[in-house]
Amino acid sequence: MTKPPPFSHPQAQPAAQTAVARHTVRPPRRRWLGALCSGALVLFAAWDAQAANPLPLQGQTVRIAFIDPLSGPAADIGRNSLRSWQFMAEHKSGAANPAGVRFVVAGFDNKGSPQESLNALKAAVDQGFRYIVQGNGSGVAAALSSAIARHNLRSPERAVLYINYAAMDPELTNEKCNFWHFRIDSDTAMKMRAMTGFMAAQPELRRVYLLNQNYAHGQQFSRYFRETMAQQRSDVQIVGDSLHPPFQGHDFTADVRNIQASGAQALATGNWGADLRDLVKALHKQGVYLPIYAYYPALKGVPAVLADTAGRMPVYQVAHNHSNQPGPIHALAAAFRQQHGEDLTIYASYDGIEMLSHAMAHVGSTNPAQVAGRLSGMIFKGFNGPVQMRADDHQLLKGLYVSRWQKVDATYPRSAEETGYTFAPVQYMDATQISGPTRCQMQRP
Structure with a gap:
């Protein structure tokens, strides 16, 4: 087998050195940023108006x-996610939000099953919950979105609003979009534009191996990687494309051997949770330290496994945040770790x-129908600055980071x-660089 040419891996650079390259102004982005800034001025003016009548819903509880x-x-990831929502609800309740409402988040175990999710939805609605949060599994998301739309059509007086925080199937905000579904994560097409855009800028990279879980998310990761990379760099070869059963204790030993034999210079994977941890362990055990490009290496347990490789494995994450995110989320992340x-x-x-809190403050109500109407098209302050919920499809538009696993330093001290x-x-890639047009034909109530 011919030895592949050397492949250099880009190193992390201080933000000041990369700002010009990351924020080159293009006409489409200028129009979008202008609209966003105009909307932000309206929003900030609305916040000033709210300040004159603070906490209009004080004393009300939103479950x-x-x-x-x-x-x-996948329970370890689910429980960490539940604690995240409960923590934010606790820290942003009452006087900490403009509506003054108290948020309470209760966990319902769906066991990763669409049918169990529908059972949980019925139980939640019967118990008076009018706001649903879910993220792990696009199959579950599709089932919930459809069921909630049907429920709201039959029982508008008990309308339910659905926040999708992680299910990335693009169809959820395209062919399967509906008025009651709001996605606050980027879809996999957006994340793939960021991932392949970063990889395509590395001229030495020519051979990539794909390894994914054999369900909708993993299959879509493979499909969108192939399609998007072909648009970015037609000379990049996919030298392997493997799927494995998800969350069944898969042994990755043979997969690692296949990766080695393929001559791959990098591995791209949508794996998460135990399947990503076990993959990293298998690579480390066999001494294979090629770069990994992934969405979820920061999820619970993976950093500890990566640390065992003593920095020998270059890992790149595509996500909305990184370990040293500035702003108000910085202190909250530290408090979460301590708690x-x-x-x-x-x-x-x-x-x-x-x-939710800003929409409720604006409409002066916790009624899901009124809140949904305000959320559609709304600009608000996210953890990384102003973001917009696109009215056409209820997809949140916000930027993505590519971040690299490295030792902490003076610039990035939080591990x-x-x-x-x-x-x-x-x-960093902003929303204009990663978002595309929508095919959603939304039916509004």
Whole structure:
């Protein structure tokens, strides 16, 4: 087998050195940013008006049903996510939000099953919950979105609003979009534009291996990687494309051998949770330290496994945040770590509570129908600055970081899972660089 040419891996650079490259102004972005800034001025004016009548809903409680795996092989991720939402609800309740409402988040175990999720939804609605949060699994998301739309059509007096914080199937805000579904994570097409855009800028990179879980998310990761990379760099070869059963204790030994034999210079994977941890362990055991490009290496347990490789494995994360995120979320992440002994990884929980509280303050009500109407098209302050809920499809538009696993330093001192390593940003792409047109034909009530 011919030895592949050397492949250099880009190192993290201080933000000041990369700002010009990351924020080159293009006409489409200028129009979008102008609209966003104009909308932000309107929003900030609305906040000033709210200040004259502070806490209009003081004393009211908003109950949110969290429906995700709390048992089974993905339970560790589900429980961390639940704690994230509960933590944000606690810290942004009462006087900490413009509406003055108290948020309460209760967990419902769906065991990762669409049918169990529908059972949990019925139980939550019967118990009086009118706000639903879910993220793990696009199949679950599709089932919930459809069921909520039907329920709201039949029982508008008991309308339910659904916040999707992590299910990334693009169809959820395209062919399967509906008025009651709001996604506050980027879809996989958006994340793939960021990932392949970063990878395509590395001229030495020519051979990539794809390894994913064999369900909708993993299949879509493979499909969108192939399609988007072909648009970016037609010379990049996919030298392997493997799928494996998700969350069944898969042995990755043979997969690692296949990766080695393929001559791959990098591995791209949508794996998460135990399947990503076990993959990293298998690579480390066989001494294979090629770069990994992934969405979820910061999720619970993965940083600790990566630390065992002593920095020999270059890992790049595509996400809305990094380990040293500035702003108000910085102190909240530190408080979460102190309270729970684990990292805050679901930063979307901040955006979810924030957008609900501002919408409720604006309409002066906690009624889901009124809140949904205000959320549609709303600009609000997310954890990383102003963001917009696109009215056409209810997809939140916000930027993405590519961050690299490295030792902590003076610029990025906060480590992931107290390992002494961190995810340091090497590139930022705003919403105009990653978002595309929508095919949603939304039916509004």
